[in-house]
Amino acid sequence: MSAVGTKRLGIIGDPVEHSISPAMQQPALDELGLPIRYERWHTPLAELPARIDSLRSNDVLGANVTVPHKQAVIELIDEVSPLAQAAGAVNTIVNRDGRLFGDNTDVYGFRLSLTGTIADASTRNAVILGAGGASRAVVLALHEIGVPKLTIVNRRPERAEQLIAELGSTAVVAAEPGDVLADAGILINATSLGWHRGELPLAADLLDRLPAGALVVDLTYRDTDLIEAARERGIATLDGLGMLVFQGVLAFERFTGQWPSLDVMWSAARAARAPRV
Numbered sequence: 001m002s003a004v005g006t007k008r009l010g011i012i013g014d015p016v017e018h019s020i021s022p023a024m025q026q027p028a029l030d031e032l033g034l035p036i037r038y039e040r041w042h043t044p045l046a047e048l049p050a051r052i053d054s055l056r057s058n059d060v061l062g063a064n065v066t067v068p069h070k071q072a073v074i075e076l077i078d079e080v081s082p083l084a085q086a087a088g089a090v091n092t093i094v095n096r097d098g099r100l101f102g103d104n105t106d107v108y109g110f111r112l113s114l115t116g117t118i119a120d121a122s123t124r125n126a127v128i129l130g131a132g133g134a135s136r137a138v139v140l141a142l143h144e145i146g147v148p149k150l151t152i153v154n155r156r157p158e159r160a161e162q163l164i165a166e167l168g169s170t171a172v173v174a175a176e177p178g179d180v181l182a183d184a185g186i187l188i189n190a191t192s193l194g195w196h197r198g199e200l201p202l203a204a205d206l207l208d209r210l211p212a213g214a215l216v217v218d219l220t221y222r223d224t225d226l227i228e229a230a231r232e233r234g235i236a237t238l239d240g241l242g243m244l245v246f247q248g249v250l251a252f253e254r255f256t257g258q259w260p261s262l263d264v265m266w267s268a269a270r271a272a273r274a275p276r277v
C-alpha cells in the first residue's frame with residue numbers, strides 16, 4: 001500500500017538488485033518535490049504477465065524494463081511507439097489511465113551520450129561489436145545521427161545479418177574486427193563482455209589499427225579491460241554511464257511530464273555504480 005496520494009514507479013527485471021535506476025530516479029523525483037516512490041520489482045518470467053497487469057493500477061505511473069524482459073513485454077502492453085517497434089524492445093512503460101504505452105529511451109540515451117562527447121559523430125564511420133538488444137538501440141541511434149558507414153561484428157554473424165534485415169539498416173557485417181578498424185572513427189562494444197576483468201570483446205592490440213582521433217565506447221557503465229586498453233594507448237574513451245543516465249532522463253519525462261535535473265541524476269548514478277574490483 002502506498003501513502004495517500006503517493007504514486008509509484010519501478011524497475012522490472014530479473015535480476016534487479018544491482019540496477020542503478022532507483023538510486024538515480026528517486027533523488028530526481030525528490031528534488032522536484034514529486035510524491036512518487038521508485039521501487040525495485042524483481043520479476044521472474046513466469047510472473048511477468050501479472051506484473052505488467054499491475055501497472056494498470058491508478059497509483060502506478062509506469063515502469064522501466066531491463067534484462068531479460070525488454071522484448072517479452074511488447075506482447076503484454078496496449079501500444080508501442082514506432083521507435084520501440086523498430087528496436088524490437090521496450091524499456092519504458094507509461095500507464096495512461098489503465099492503458100499501457102511502451103517506448104524505447106535507450107536509442108535517445110546512446111545518441112545523447114555520444115553526441116555530447118564528440119561533436120563530429122555524423123562524419124565518422126562506426127564499428128559495433130555485438131548484435132543483441134543494446135546493439136539494436138545503437139544502430140538506430142547511429143542512423144539518426146547519420147554516420148556514413150556502419151559495420152557490425154558479432155560472434156554469430158547470422159544474428160548481425162538478422163538485425164540488419166529487421167531494422168532495414170544499411171549496416172554491413174564483417175567477420176573479423178581487425179579487418180575494419182582502420183577507418184573506424186568510433187568503435188563500440190555492445191557485447192556483454194566487459195563487466196568482469198579478463199573479458200575483452202577483441203584482442204587489445206587490434207586497437208592499434210584505429211585511426212588517429214578515434215573514440216572507443218563501451219556500453220558497460222564502468223571501466224572495462226577495453227576502456228583501460230584504449231586509455232593506455234592514448235585513445236579517447238566513453239563508458240555506458242551516460243547512455244544509462246540519458247535513457248533515464250527521457251523515461252522520467254515520459255512518466256512525469258517534467259524534465260529532471262541532469263546534475264542530480266548524473267551524480268546519483270556515479271555514486272551508485274559498483275566500483276571495479
Ligand code: NDP
Nearest residue numbers: 130131132133134135155156159190191192219240243244
Ligand atoms: P544481449 O544478451 O542481447 O546480447 C549480448 C551480445 O554479446 C550478443 O551480441 C552476443 O553474441 C555477445 N556475446 C555474449 N557473450 C559473448 C562471448 N563470450 N563472446 C563474444 N560475444 C559474446 O545483451 P544486451 O545487448 O542487452 O547487452 C549488451 C551489453 O550492453 C551489456 O553489457 C549491457 O549491460 C549493456 N547495456 C548498457 C546499457 C546502458 O544504458 N549503458 C543499456 C543496455 C545494455 P551472440 O549474438 O553471438 O550470442
